[in-house]
Amino acid sequence: MTKGALISSLGLYLHVECTGNKVKRISLSYELPDEPSPLAERIAAHLEKGAPCPSVELDLSGCTDFQKRVYSTVQGIERGERMTYGEVALLTGRPGAARAVGRAMATNPFLIIVPCHRVVARGGLGGFALGLDVKERMLALESLEGSG
Template sequence: MTKGAFVTALDLYIIVECSGQKVKRIYLSQGSPDEPSHLAERIAAHLEKGAPCPSPDLDISRSTDFQKRVYSVVRGIGRGKTLTYGEVAFLAQCPKGARAVGSAMATNPFAILVPCHRVVARKGLGGFAWGLEVKERMLALERNDAAEMTK
């Protein structure tokens, strides 16, 4: 049984999978969930309206130490901001690990809460599991929100 919420600006659903109190996975889907999720609704509000980002307990037990460091760095990237794969690698104490950061982002089980869409290539957007158009829309939403906050 899937739980989630619709993100109007992306025309996609956020799906949240939990085991007990821990979040196992968060992802975007074209298919609608079986039932609503309060956490997914809060994540959607964060993405679309700049509401506070929820911080549930993420199950990182299957993540490597490197992935944990990368996720920690990426969670610190502010709304409307980006870092390159190389910058994330440097901050994760692996200065030559840009490709490894790309792999960690490609397998990131916590979309939006570990905002892999904010990690870009040195020359361009790089990749994204849900396509570059979705990555562009997510970044535009956040940039517009950040611009509104500085007015």
């Protein structure tokens, strides 16, 4: 059974999976969730309207130490800001590991809470699992004046 909420401005559903009190996975999908999720609604409101980002405990048990450092660094990127893969690599103590950061972003199980859409290539947007058009729209939502 999936739980989630609609992100109307993207035309996508935010799905949230939890194990106990920990968030195991947050993803975007075109599929309607089985039931609503108050947490998914709060995360969607953060992205769409600039509401405070919910404070949640992430289940990092399936992540490598490098991924944990990258995800922690990326959580520090403020709404409306961007950072390059290389800058994230430098801040995690692994200068030159921009490609590894890109891989960590591609496998990020905590979308929006770990805002991988805010990590871009030096010369452009980089990649995004649901396509660059979705990444562009997510970034645009966050940079709109008066979105909060």
